[in-house]
Amino acid sequence: MNFKKLEFFLENEPGYRIKQIEKALYHDLIEDWSHATSLPNYLRTRLNSEFPIDKYNNSKVISLVNNTLKNKTILGDGLAIESVLMMYEGKRNTVCVSSQAGCPLGCIFxxxxxxxxxxxxxxxxxxxxxLFFARYLKKAGTRITNIVFMGMGEPFLNFTNVSEAIGILNNKEKLNIGARxxxxxxxxxxxxIRKFANIGIQANLAISLNAPNNGLRTKIMPINKKHPIGELMKASSYYVKKTKRRVMFEYVLIKDLNDSLEFAEELAGLLKNYLYFVNLIPYNGKGKLKPPSTKTISSFKKILKDNHINVTERFRFGRDINAACGQLACNGKNN
Ligand code: SF4
Known part of the structure; x- marks a missing residue:
């Protein structure tokens, strides 16, 4: 829902309306304005016709294993984006959101x-x-616990809107999701990365690294040509000094490309900072690139651990509905 247009629409209403509307949307998680009982009837009717809730969220695919739900949103201009809800056995409900329709960076995986x-x-x-997933979870008697900006797009290429959105997600009177x-x-x-450190948001930073040297990284992530690893490590170290917070380095393991044990040794050498840790993500997709073997994953992990690098492996959600990392692609249009 376009908040700016909504504020304009409410300009002749008393000032407290906006608070009532925010409570109905963010706190009560209404699905229809007729449920916003604090608002007068005439306003509910007008809001339903001019600002219908959930107008565009028209495609939902529920994972076969029933712990992942992918939603496709058709935007006002007909472009489509995807987002994913991952439910961790009643302990955590994480929503992965998109920040751009499409992405200019062309990572090969x-x-x-x-x-x-x-x-x-x-x-x-x-x-x-x-909000779409918050309403879905409300019906199941639970709520969103975590948000990750790991869907479609590069969040820092849309820095202003992403940081404003984080403010709304974190605001106690709005979605009230802890910055951490x-x-x-x-x-x-x-x-x-520097700007993110400077604005003082307590949210976590993850860096998609995927290779321990420039030659390999440029093959996997063309952006490395413009911003090579040295520059990236300087920015990470600035972030750590400024915020005293940990940085997660994501490493998508791809068979016979970046999963050799030599690369694991080289990675361990690169990430010698006690506030750095590695999240290994076994490649999920189909096609030319292949997932690593279970044996390779555990040997890669062992080398990092032996070198005193904290390492975790990401659980692979939603592979059956193309909702796993690097699989969100609805062609950027309504199809
Ligand atoms: S991995 Fe992220 S940055 Fe790279 S192309 Fe995909 S969306 Fe863009």
Whole structure:
């Protein structure tokens, strides 16, 4: 829902209306304005016709294993984006949101990269992805616990809107999700990392690294040509000094490309900082690139551990509905 248009629409209403509307939307998680009982009838009717809730969220695919739900949102201009809810056995409900329609960075393991860049998402388009799942979970008697900006797009290329959206997600009177439960994943834009450190949001930073040296990283992530690893490590170290917070380095393991044990040794050498840790993500997709073997994953992990690097492995959600990392791609249009 376009908040700016909504504010304009309410300009002749008393000032307290906006608070009532925010409570209905963010707190009561209404699905229809007729349920916003604090509002007068005439206003509920007008809101239903001019600002219908959930107007565009028209495609839902529920994972066969029933712990993942992917939603496709058709935006006002007909472009489509995807977001995913991952439910961890009643302990955590994480929503993965998109920040752009498409993405200009073209990482080779990523479906979104293949479709190219369409446009940045507006703040309300980011928030609507979250509200959709918040309403879904409310019916199940639970709530969103975590947000990750790891869907379609590079969040730091849409820095202003992403940071404003984080403000709304974190605001106690709005979605009230603790900043430490919000993570932003970047392909490694040094200026974005510094800006993120400077604005003082307590959200987590993840950097998609995927290779321990420039030659290999440029093959996997073309952005590395413009911002090589040295620059990235300087920005990470700035972030750590400024915020005293940990940085997660994501490493998508791809068979016979970046999963050799030599690369694990080289990675361990690169990440010698007690506030750095590695999240290994076994490649999920189909096609030319292949997932690593279970044996390779555990040997890679062992080398990092032996070198005193903290390492975790990401559980693979939603592979059956193309909702796993690097699989969000609805061609950027309504199809
Ligand atoms: S992995 Fe992220 S940055 Fe890379 S192409 Fe995909 S969406 Fe863009």
């Amino acid at each position: 990523c479906k979104t990269g293949e479709i190219g860049f369409k446009r940045n998402l507006e703040v309300f388009e980011i928030i609507d992805q979250v 439960h919000i993570s932003v994943s970047t392909a490694g834009l040094p200026d974005g």
